[in-house]
Amino acid sequence: MSRRGGGGRRGGRGDYPREQHPSVAPAYPTGGGGRGGRGGPGGNGRGRGAGLGGGGGASSAPPAMTSQRAPTPTTSYYSPPADVPSSSAAAAAGSSPTSLSQEMEQRLTISDPDPAAAEPEAALTQSTPASSKALKPPARPGFGKAGMPCIVRANHFLVEVADKSICHYDVAISPESTSRVTNRRIITELVRMHKNGVLGKRLPVYDGRKSLYTAGPLPFTDKAFVIKLAGEEKTDKPREKEFKVTIKLAGQADLDHLRNFLRGRQMDAPQETIQALDIVLRESPSANYVTASRSFFSPTFGHKCDIGQGLECWRGYFQSLRPTQMGLSLNTDISATSFYKAMIVVEFVAEYLNIHDIMRPLSDPDRIKIKKALRGIKVEAMHNGNSRRRYKITGITSMPMSEIMFPVDESGTKLSVVQYFRDRYQCSLKHVSWPCLQAGSDARPTYLPMEVCRIIEGQRFTKKLNDRQVTSILKATCQRPRDRERSIQEMVRLNKFNDDKFVKEFGIRIKNEFTPVEARVLPPPRLKYHESGREKLCSPNVGQWNMINKRMVNGGNVEYWTCLSFSRLRDDEIDRFCGGLVNMCNNIGMVFNRRPFVDIRAVHPDSMEMALRKVHDQSLNCLGKSGRHIQLLIIVLPEKSGHYGRIKRICETDLGIVSQCCLPKHAAKCNNQYMENVALKINVKVGGRNTVLEDALHNRIPFVTDKPTIIFGADVTHPAPGEDACSIAAVVASIDWPEVTKYKGLVSAQQNREEMIQDLFKVTQDPQKGTVCGGMIRELLLSFYRATKQKPHRIIFYRDGVSEGQFSQVLLHEMTAIRKACASLEEGYLPPTTFVVVQKRHHTRLFPEVHGSRDLTDRSGNILPGTVVDKMICHPTEFDFFLCSHAGIQGTSRPTHYHVLFDENHFSADDLQRLTNNLCYTYARCTRSVSVVPPAYYAHLAAFRARYYMEGELSDGGSTSAGGKGKSKNTPTVVRQLPLIKQNVQEVMFYC
Numbered sequence: 001m002s003r004r005g006g007g008g009r010r011g012g013r014g015d016y017p018r019e020q021h022p023s024v025a026p027a028y029p030t031g032g033g034g035r036g037g038r039g040g041p042g043g044n045g046r047g048r049g050a051g052l053g054g055g056g057g058a059s060s061a062p063p064a065m066t067s068q069r070a071p072t073p074t075t076s077y078y079s080p081p082a083d084v085p086s087s088s089a090a091a092a093a094g095s096s097p098t099s100l101s102q103e104m105e106q107r108l109t110i111s112d113p114d115p116a117a118a119e120p121e122a123a124l125t126q127s128t129p130a131s132s133k134a135l136k137p138p139a140r141p142g143f144g145k146a147g148m149p150c151i152v153r154a155n156h157f158l159v160e161v162a163d164k165s166i167c168h169y170d171v172a173i174s175p176e177s178t179s180r181v182t183n184r185r186i187i188t189e190l191v192r193m194h195k196n197g198v199l200g201k202r203l204p205v206y207d208g209r210k211s212l213y214t215a216g217p218l219p220f221t222d223k224a225f226v227i228k229l230a231g232e233e234k235t236d237k238p239r240e241k242e243f244k245v246t247i248k249l250a251g252q253a254d255l256d257h258l259r260n261f262l263r264g265r266q267m268d269a270p271q272e273t274i275q276a277l278d279i280v281l282r283e284s285p286s287a288n289y290v291t292a293s294r295s296f297f298s299p300t301f302g303h304k305c306d307i308g309q310g311l312e313c314w315r316g317y318f319q320s321l322r323p324t325q326m327g328l329s330l331n332t333d334i335s336a337t338s339f340y341k342a343m344i345v346v347e348f349v350a351e352y353l354n355i356h357d358i359m360r361p362l363s364d365p366d367r368i369k370i371k372k373a374l375r376g377i378k379v380e381a382m383h384n385g386n387s388r389r390r391y392k393i394t395g396i397t398s399m400p401m402s403e404i405m406f407p408v409d410e411s412g413t414k415l416s417v418v419q420y421f422r423d424r425y426q427c428s429l430k431h432v433s434w435p436c437l438q439a440g441s442d443a444r445p446t447y448l449p450m451e452v453c454r455i456i457e458g459q460r461f462t463k464k465l466n467d468r469q470v471t472s473i474l475k476a477t478c479q480r481p482r483d484r485e486r487s488i489q490e491m492v493r494l495n496k497f498n499d500d501k502f503v504k505e506f507g508i509r510i511k512n513e514f515t516p517v518e519a520r521v522l523p524p525p526r527l528k529y530h531e532s533g534r535e536k537l538c539s540p541n542v543g544q545w546n547m548i549n550k551r552m553v554n555g556g557n558v559e560y561w562t563c564l565s566f567s568r569l570r571d572d573e574i575d576r577f578c579g580g581l582v583n584m585c586n587n588i589g590m591v592f593n594r595r596p597f598v599d600i601r602a603v604h605p606d607s608m609e610m611a612l613r614k615v616h617d618q619s620l621n622c623l624g625k626s627g628r629h630i631q632l633l634i635i636v637l638p639e640k641s642g643h644y645g646r647i648k649r650i651c652e653t654d655l656g657i658v659s660q661c662c663l664p665k666h667a668a669k670c671n672n673q674y675m676e677n678v679a680l681k682i683n684v685k686v687g688g689r690n691t692v693l694e695d696a697l698h699n700r701i702p703f704v705t706d707k708p709t710i711i712f713g714a715d716v717t718h719p720a721p722g723e724d725a726c727s728i729a730a731v732v733a734s735i736d737w738p739e740v741t742k743y744k745g746l747v748s749a750q751q752n753r754e755e756m757i758q759d760l761f762k763v764t765q766d767p768q769k770g771t772v773c774g775g776m777i778r779e780l781l782l783s784f785y786r787a788t789k790q791k792p793h794r795i796i797f798y799r800d801g802v803s804e805g806q807f808s809q810v811l812l813h814e815m816t817a818i819r820k821a822c823a824s825l826e827e828g829y830l831p832p833t834t835f836v837v838v839q840k841r842h843h844t845r846l847f848p849e850v851h852g853s854r855d856l857t858d859r860s861g862n863i864l865p866g867t868v869v870d871k872m873i874c875h876p877t878e879f880d881f882f883l884c885s886h887a888g889i890q891g892t893s894r895p896t897h898y899h900v901l902f903d904e905n906h907f908s909a910d911d912l913q914r915l916t917n918n919l920c921y922t923y924a925r926c927t928r929s930v931s932v933v934p935p936a937y938y939a940h941l942a943a944f945r946a947r948y949y950m951e952g953e954l955s956d957g958g959s960t961s962a963g964g965k966g967k968s969k970n971t972p973t974v975v976r977q978l979p980l981i982k983q984n985v986q987e988v989m990f991y992c
Contacts, residue, residue: 135808135811135812135902136267136268137807137878137879137899137900137901137902138878138879138900138901138902138903139267139877139878139879140870140875140877140878140879140880140909141879141906141907141908141909142908142909143870143871143909144520144868144870144881144908144909144910144913145520145910146520146522146910146913146914147520147521147522147523147866147868148520148521148523149518149519149520150519150520150521150849150856150867151516151517151518151519151849152516152517152519152846152847152848152849152863152867152869153485153514153515153516153517153846153847153848153849154514154515154517154844154845154846154847154869154872154873155331155332155333155485155488155514155843155844155845155847156322156324156326156329156330156331156514156515156844156872156873157329157330157331157332157492157510157511157512157513157514157515158326158327158328158329158510158511158515159277159281159321159327159328159329159330159508159509159510159511160327160328160508160509160510160511161255161258161277161328161506161507161508162506162507162508163255163507164215164216164255164506164507165215165216165217165252166213166214166215166252166253166255166273166276166277166506167213167214167216167217167218167249167251167252167253168211168212168213168249168250168251168252168253168272168276169204169211169212169213169214169218169247169248169249169250170210170211170212170247170248170249170250171187171206171209171210171211171212171245171246171247172210172245172246172248173186173243173244173245174243174244174245174246175243177243180208180209180291181208182229183206183208183209184206184208184286184287185229186227186229186243186245187204187206187212187245188287189227189229190225190227190245191203191204193227194225198218198219198220198223199218199219200218200219202214202215202216202218202505203215203501203502203505205279205280205283205502205506206279206283207279208286211250211276211279212247213253213276213279213280215505215506215507217249218247218249220247221248221249222246222247222248222249223246223247223248224244224245224246224247225244225245225246225247226242226243226244226245227242227243227244227245228240228241228242228243229241229242229243251272253270253272253273253276253277254270254272254273255273257270257273258270258273258274258323258328261323261876261877262323262324262325262327262328262876263876264325264876264877267877269323274321274323274328277321277328277506277508278320278321280502280503280505280506280508281319281321281330281497281503281508281510282319283500283502284500284501284502284503285319285495289316290314290316290339290458290460292316292337292460294318294319294320295316295317295318295319295335295337296316296317296319297314297315297316297335297337297339298314298316299314299457301314301315301316301317301491301494302315303315303336303476305472305476306341307338307465307468307469307472307473308351308468308469308472309351309352309354309466309469310340310341310343310347310348310349310351310352311338311339311340311341311461311465311469312338312339312340312341313336313337313338313339313472313473313476314336314337314338314339315334315335315336315476315477316334316335316336316337317332317333317334317335317488317491317495318331318332318333318334318335318843319331319332319333320843322873323875323876324872324873324874324875324876325871325872325873325874325875325876326515326872326873329515329873330497330510331843331844332488332491332492332843333488333843333844333845334477334479334484334487334488334491335477335843336473336476336477337460337473338460338461338465338469338473339457339458339459339460339461340377340455340459340460340461341455342454342455342456342457343454343455344450344451344453344454344455345374345379345437345450345451345453345454345455346358346431346434346450346451348374348455349362349370349434349450352369352370352373353366353369353370358431359430359431359433360433361400361433361434362433362434362435367396367398367435370396371395371396372463372722373463374393374396374437375393375394375395376392376393376394377392377393377455377456377459378390378391378392378393378455378456378459379391379393379437379448379453379454379455379456380453380454380456381448381452381453382452382453382454383421383425383427383449383452384425390456391437391439391446391448391453392439393437393438393439394438394439394440394441394445395437395438395442396435396436396437396438397435397436397438397447398435399435400432400433400434400435401416401417401418401429401431401432401434401435401436401447401449402416402417402418402432402433403416404416404417404436404447406420406447408420417429417436417447417449418432421449421452427452429449429451429452430451431449431450431451434449434450435450436448436449436450437449437450437453462721462722463720463721463722464720464721464722464723467641474891477891478890478891479891479892480860480861480891480892481845481847481848481851481857481860481861481862481863481888481892481893482851482852482861484845484847484891484892485514485845485847485851488514488845489512489514492512493512497510498510498512514847515872515873516849517846517869517871517872517873518869518871518872519846519863519867519868519869520867520868521864521866521867521868522866522867522868522913522914522917523866524539524540524543524865524866524921524929525540525693525694525695525917525918525921526538526539526693526694526695527539527540527545527691527692527693527694527921528553528691528692528693528694528696528697529550529551529552529553529589529691530550530551530552530553530554530555530589532551532589533549533550533551533589534549534550535548535549535550537694538550538691540921540929542858542859542864542865542887543858543864543865543866543885543886543887543928543929544887544927544928544929545927545928546676546927547588547676547680547927550588550589551588551589552588552589552590552680552683552688552689552690552691553589553689553690553691553692554688554689555588555589555590555591555683555688556590556591556682556683556684556685556686556687556688557590557591557592557686558585558590558591558592558593558631558632558682558686559593559597559628559631560593560597560619560623560628560629560630560631560632561592561593561596561597561630561631561632561633561634562596562597562598562599562600562601562615562630562633562634563578563596563600563601563633563634563635563636564600564601564603564611564612564615564633564634564635564636565600565601565602565603565635565636565664565667566602566603566604566605566608566611566635566636566637566638566643567602567636567637567638567639567664567667568639568664569602569636569664569667569668571602573667573668574600574602574636574667575600576670577636577662577667577668577670578596578600578634579594580670580675581634581675581678581679582594584672584675584676584678584679585679585682585683588676588679589683589688590679590682590683590688597618597619597622597623597630598615598618598622605638605640605643608643608646608647609646609650612633612647612650612651612655612657613650613655615630615633615657616630616655616656616657619657629656629984630657631658631686632658632659632660632682632685632686633651633657633658633659633660634659634660634662635647635659635660635661635662636661636662636663636664636667637661637662637663637664638664639664644661644948645947645948646948647659647661648661648945648948648949649948649949649979651985652945652949652981652982652985652990653949653978653979653980653981653982654979654982655982656982656983656984656985657985658685658686658984658985658988658990660678660681660682660685662678676927677925677926680924680925680926680927681924681925681992683924684742684924684988684989684992685988685989685990685992686988687742687987687988689736689739689741689742690741690924691741691922692739692741692922693739693918693921693922695918696738696739696740697738697739699738701738701915701918702911702915703794703796703834703905703907703911703912703915704738704740704794704796704915705738707793707794708737708784708788708790708791708792708793708794709737709738709740709792709793709794709795709796710733710734710735710737710780710781710784710792710794710795710796711733711734711740711796711797711798711919711935712731712732712733712734712777712780712795712796712797712798712935713731713732713733713743713798713799713800713933713934713935713936713937713938713939714729714730714731714732714757714797714798714799714800714814714936714939715729715730715799715800715801715936715939715940715942715943716728716729716730716750716754716755716757716801716943717730717801717940717943717944717947718752718753719752719947724752725752725947725950726749726750726751726752726950726975726976727749727750727751727752727753727754727755728747728748728749728750728943728944728946728947728978729747729748729749729750729757729758729759729776729943730745730746730747730748730939730940730942730943730946731745731746731757731760731776731777731780731939732744732745732746732780732935732938732939732942733780733781733783733784733935734784734935735780735783735784735787735788736787736788737784737788737790740919740922741922741924742787742989743934743935743938743989744780744783744986744987744989745938745939745942745986745989745990745991746776746779746780746942746986747942747943747945747946747949747978747981748776748978749946749950749975749976749977749978750975751975755801755802755806755810756806756809756810756813756814757776757813757814757817759775759776760775760776760777760814760817760818760821761773761774761775761777761778761817761818761820761821761824762774762775773820773821773824775817775821777817777818777821777822778821778824778825781821781822781825782825791825791829791831792831793831794831794832794833794834794905795818795822795831795832795833795834796833796834796836796905796915797814797818797833797834797835797836798836798838798933798935798936799814799835799836799837799838799936800837800838800839800840800932800936800939800940801838801940802837802839803839803841807837807899807901810837811835811901811902814835815833815835815902818833819833832904832905833902833904833905834900834902834903834904834905834907834912835900835901835902835903836898836899836900836901836912836916837898837899837900837901838896838897838898838932838933838936839896839897839898839899840894840896840897840931840932842894842897844873844882844895844897845892845893845894845895846863846867846869846882846884846893846895847863847892848861848862848863858887858888859887860887860888860889860890860891860893861888862884862887862888862892862893863884863893864884864887865884865885865886865887865929866883866884866885866917867883867884867895868881868882868883868884868913868917869881869882869883869895870882870909870913875899878899878900879899879900879903879907879909879912880897880898880899880900881897881898881909881913882895882896882897882898883895883896883898883913883916883917884896884931885916885917885920885929885930885931885932885933886920886928886929886930886931887928887929893931894931895931896931896932896933898912898916898933900912916933917929919933919934919935920932920933920934922934923937924989924992925992938989938991938992941991941992942991945990945991946978949978949979949981950976950978
């Protein structure tokens with residue numbers, strides 16, 4: 001292949017033939033009057049609109065936030081004048097001073113009602129939920145029936161609860177302690193002293209904070225105790241500390257409410273009762289093992305392994321009490337996490353920094369790294385014989401210990417740390433050029449030489465791990481289904497729940513067998529490829545297929561491209577790779593010019609930004625006069641990691657170049673499978689389409705192809721623990737219909753750890769235009785309209801990353817934003833919406849009924865792709881299901897949990913399950929079905945990509961904060977706005 005640049009080649013072939021949809025007009029009218037919006041409940045619906053924003057009918061109540069279908073929209077979005085070019089339409093629409101009327105603002109905003117102000121009849125008919133308790137997820141619309149029936153086993157263990165009175169008591173400890181471990185020691189001592197006395201032989205359980213529970217009432221309702229607790233240090237006379245503990249009756253758990261909820265007779269879950277029973281089951285593990293959220297770890301479980309940098313991986317188990325259709329179940333799984341190794345701090349520093357000469361001084365950057373790694377951990381000082389006092393590290397000194405002076409008597413005599421340890425303890429320190437550990441406050445510090453301190457065992461490492469460490473931890477829990485099931489079963493037997501004294505006290509029994517669950521295997525969809533290929537239709541086999549004899553359904557056209565190599569690969573190797581990649585793109589359906597528009601170049605990584613800007617300048621000089629630009633820049637990354645994010649930030653936010661990065665180890669091999677996958681990514685990045693669902697072309701997808709439908713995906717990614725960087729929200733939306741394969745993505749920065757997406761809809765004040773509506777939902781709705789010439793009649797919203805405790809809060813905020821965004825485009829425009837939460841971070845695992853059965857498992861031994869479960873282990877009344885849409889590769893497959901929080905479209909169980917499963921076969925980056933519905937997957941990729949855009953973010957990981965004391969939880973992070981993605985990049989699937 002020639003390395004010389006050449007002229008671009010034009011030409012291409014037509015797209016696949018597309019069937020007409022007679023039930024849908026090709027576009028809505030762009031002018032004239034339209035019918036006014038229908039009045040809300042109780043309104044008369046009178047009135048006529050006069051074009052966009054025309055007056056709607058009078059309404060005396062807000063639109064229903066229930067599962068009632070919204071009126072079909074009949075008037076058009078804003079359309080720019082005929083003489084405005086299409087490239088300006090976005091700007092024109094985005095700057096439109098269209099604003100919500102005050103009445104509409106009130107109608108669309110969910111707020112707390114005043115129950116006293118409502119008449120009894122009005123209260124019965126009021127349809128607008130006004131609080132998280134009023135807005136309930138829809139009831140299950142029945143169970144799915146589609147697919148091949150089968151049985152799977154779930155790691156849920158049935159829990160039976162005796163009819164006992166469970167009493168809840170508030171606990172107040174003074175002086176207050178923030179340590180759960182210390183609080184538990186206090187209550188344990190109280191129970192030891194008073195169980196057979198004033199506690200009336202009750203055996204309470206305690207959550208480590210404010211709540212204590214007993215099986216039956218205590219002999220008192222309010223009582224104070226004085227508890228003396230010995231210090232943790234290992235000395236002959238440990239210091240004692242006195243605590244006042246007050247226990248006061250707070251209430252009683254309602255077991256009848258729980259039973260009715262589990263039987264489907266009540267909709268609201270008795271969370272307090274479930275929490276009390278969960279605490280009972282966690283009492284003994286919390287006392288015996290290291291607790292991390294809902295998991296327990298101990299070196300006694302075995303499988304402890306070194307993961308480098310002074311850290312090790314411990315195996316443990318997860319457990320959580322879940323309300324399900326079969327009753328209460330204990331979800332138990334294997335887990336693993338990172339711990340500090342119990343070792344001398346000097347040895348830890350040497351491992352953490354990879355130092356070979358431990359006698360040399362630490363540099364300032366190294367000192368800051370160690371400060372961040374050690375802050376908050378506990379050490380024991382070993383310089384005083386058998387006395388081992390414990391300290392919590394608050395920092396590291398900026399000076400070496402040989403220079404640190406402090407007063408040792410009232411006369412002001414000062415000694416260095418080195419002199420003090422030599423005179424007082426006859427301890428000759430070796431690492432005098434190293435800083436000291438600091439305990440205590442800055443006002444009253446305690447200096448501790450690293451060489452006399454040992455890290456105490458059992459402390460979790462909660463900072464960011466490197467890629468190698470993450471891989472090591474994943475390996476620790478990566479087990480084939482048969483082995484994982486055996487490990488879980490062994491852990492359940494090891495814990496002997498039914499012999500636990502606290503479990504017996506509360507009359508709880510747990511079955512030790514996995515739960516057999518009715519499941520179904522949904523059939524895979526048929527995929528459509530281009531007519532010019534030998535295979536025009538494809539039926540995936542066990543969740544996978546290939547591109548042999550197939551051509552992309554819409555191949556992209558790349559005339560102007562080049563390649564930059566920042567690797568050590570030879571010129572001929574780069575030529576061979578580029579030639580092979582171009583051939584692959586052409587072979588599977590793209591129109592890809594074989595000659596780059598400028599020479600392929602090898603550049604040193606130190607000149608990376610200069611080289612990128614030079615390509616951009618060459619593009620402007622060579623192509624700019626004819627209104628063209630470089631369409632694709634292929635980049636071979638350096639061997640050393642850490643440059644990917646910088647390249648993407650420069651290309652996408654500064655230069656406006658679509659890029660494809662490749663690792664040098666893959667470029668050198670020129671493997672066909674690898675180049676095929678890269679070609680699939682390139683095609684969607686230049687506006688092509690790899691495949692579509694055959695049913696989409698024949699109007700056979702319920703709730704999607706019958707009328708214009710937009711599918712959203714949304715996610716929020718947060719920085720690593722302990723970092724104060726902003727969280728990143730991303731929303732993607734399909735902009736093609738009925739194919740639903742092209743997704744435009746938007747990103748936004750928001751407050752650290754904020755889960756609700758803040759920029760879905762926003763209103764700003766412009767000095768010239770006044771009130772201006774904007775936000776991600778509004779912009780994506782306009783993009784759909786510009787691409788399809790139709791506005792969505794239906795919205796399906798897949799929301800990733802929401803925990804159960806955030807369901808109500810996120811739904812209230814984000815559904816309000818969606819509704820306001822729609823109404824801001826056109827008064828009364830409220831397309832029916834379905835809001836589905838997508839959860840991967842759970843511990844439910846599904847195992848085949850018979851391991852090794854060819855009819856029930858894939859090659860990895862996992863359940864078959866398409867396996868769906870909506871019985872037994874799912875919610876007692878709400879619309880949720882587990883779907884394993886992918887084939888396993890290694891380890892045990894994790895099904896994705898889908899929970900419908902809002903449904904105005906009235907999906908049946910089969911229709912939503914099939915739609916979700918079929919969409920998983922349209923993921924652009926590979927020829928496999930994926931485990932998460934693609935809109936949510938794309939949103940995750942877009943949010944992760946945007947983290948690289950943060951200024952100064954040069955690494956491949958999350959951003960890091962610079963030393964110093966962390967901000968308090970109440971101190972808001974300054975939200976640094978993301979740089980804008982260039983328009984030509986934003987219009988394609990740049991995040992793939």
